[in-house]
Amino acid sequence: MGNTRFIPALIVALLLLKFVVSFSIKTTTNISTYQSALLALKAHIINDSRNLLTTNWSIAFSVCKWIGVTCGSQHQRVIALDLSNMNLSGTVSPHIGNLSFLTRLNMKNNNFHGPLPAQLANLHR
Numbered sequence: 001m002g003n004t005r006f007i008p009a010l011i012v013a014l015l016l017l018k019f020v021v022s023f024s025i026k027t028t029t030n031i032s033t034y035q036s037a038l039l040a041l042k043a044h045i046i047n048d049s050r051n052l053l054t055t056n057w058s059i060a061f062s063v064c065k066w067i068g069v070t071c072g073s074q075h076q077r078v079i080a081l082d083l084s085n086m087n088l089s090g091t092v093s094p095h096i097g098n099l100s101f102l103t104r105l106n107m108k109n110n111n112f113h114g115p116l117p118a119q120l121a122n123l124h125r
Contacts, residue, residue, distance in 0.1 A: 035059065037097075038066065038069065040093040040096075044093040053088070064076055068083045070082070078101060083106065086109075087111075090111075090112060091114040092107070092116060097117065098119075
């Protein structure tokens, strides 16, 4: 009879574990997607004269700690990208359209050229 109490507690513990693991995997996937999108943007930059992105945008750090990147406090999603006044030149990567929670994008006072990628239309926020 003592074991009948153990079974519901075990079921609750297993459900809780499943929830934690699935949330962890989803967060990792989002961060990985954001990291890939931002590294693709970095690859399209041909001049970073102040070495701001060169030295800071590295897989050694979370994207949320990268210069110019702001993440939401609750889910650690990239919500803002401010590259203004960084003296960057290059083109805008189409992968920027993968930053699905981006609400602010500031790239003023740089030297980006070429057409804006159509994938920017994917940014509904």
